[in-house]
Amino acid sequence: MEKIKKTIGIDMDGVLADxxxxxxxxxxxxxxxxxxxxxxxxxxxxxxxPDKTAIKRYVYTPGFFRTIPVMExxxxxxxxxxxxxxxxxxxxxxxxxxxxxxxxxxxxxxFPFISWTNIIFCGDKSLIATDYLIDDHCKNLDxxxxxxxxxxxxxxxxxxxxxxxxxxxxxxxxxxxxxLIDA
Numbered sequence: 001m002e003k004i005k006k007t008i009g010i011d012m013d014g015v016l017a018d019x020x021x022x023x024x025x026x027x028x029x030x031x032x033x034x035x036x037x038x039x040x041x042x043x044x045x046x047x048x049x050p051d052k053t054a055i056k057r058y059v060y061t062p063g064f065f066r067t068i069p070v071m072e073x074x075x076x077x078x079x080x081x082x083x084x085x086x087x088x089x090x091x092x093x094x095x096x097x098x099x100x101x102x103x104x105x106x107x108x109x110x111f112p113f114i115s116w117t118n119i120i121f122c123g124d125k126s127l128i129a130t131d132y133l134i135d136d137h138c139k140n141l142d143x144x145x146x147x148x149x150x151x152x153x154x155x156x157x158x159x160x161x162x163x164x165x166x167x168x169x170x171x172x173x174x175x176x177x178x179x180l181i182d183a
Contacts, residue, residue: 007130007146008081008175009090009120012103014136015151016078016089016111017068023049026058042158059095065102070110073168078111080172084179089114090128092140093121132178134171138162149174 013019020037027049028034040048046055058064081087089107093100100121107119120128125135126143133144134151141148141162149171150162165171 005084005086006132007086007088009088009125009128009130009133009135009146010078011125011133011135011137011140011151012089012091012093012107013065013068014153015134016071016074017065017106018071019068020045020154022064022068023055023058026064027051027054030054037154040154042155044155048154059099060097062098063102065096065099066106068106071168075110077168077172079113081175082113085132085175086118087114088118088120088128088130090120090122090125090130090133090135092123092125094123132175134165147178 010016023045024035024037031051031054033050035049046052049055078087089111091103093103103121104119107114122128125133125140129145131146132149133141133146134149135141135144136151136153136156138150138156138159138161141150148162150156150159150164151171152164152166163174165174
């Protein structure tokens with residue numbers, strides 16, 4: 001009898017895709033100023049840069065979501081997780097006009113091994129009912145029906161009510177421990 005795999009929902013921006021790096025790079029390209037992660041600790045993305053309109057402008061710019069760098073270790077970690085878990089990509093992709101198509105193309109390029117049946121683009125993640133949800137925003141994790149795992153980001157450093165991971169190595173270590181506990 002085949003073992004039923006537990007499910008994991010994984011966010012894209014800030015978890016698989018290094019959106020912080022993208023914001024910093026685009027801001028530096030436009031203004032010639034590098035705003036570091038440390039300067040933005042505990043501040044929501046739009047408020048973390050001197051020009052408060054820049055981030056909103058970027059997320060509405062064609063090509064922004066398509067060109068975000070992959071988070072270090074994400075491809076190898078997701079590949080490994082898929083051996084033991086049913087992995088779903090869960091991304092809010094409805095707010096910005098070009099976002100849906102660009103995120104779909106980004107996943108096809110960087111994670112081509114993930115089936116289209118395991119990609120969930122939505123507006124409200126509270127509907128997602130996976131055993132685990134890995135995300136960088138409490139607005140999504142607070143309503144998680146399974147175990148919430150907060151992926152570290154500059155904007156969430158002052159939020160401490162979810163299990164926190166700082167890297168994909170931490171994700172694998174945490175889930176290995178969970179797997180041993182549940183065995």
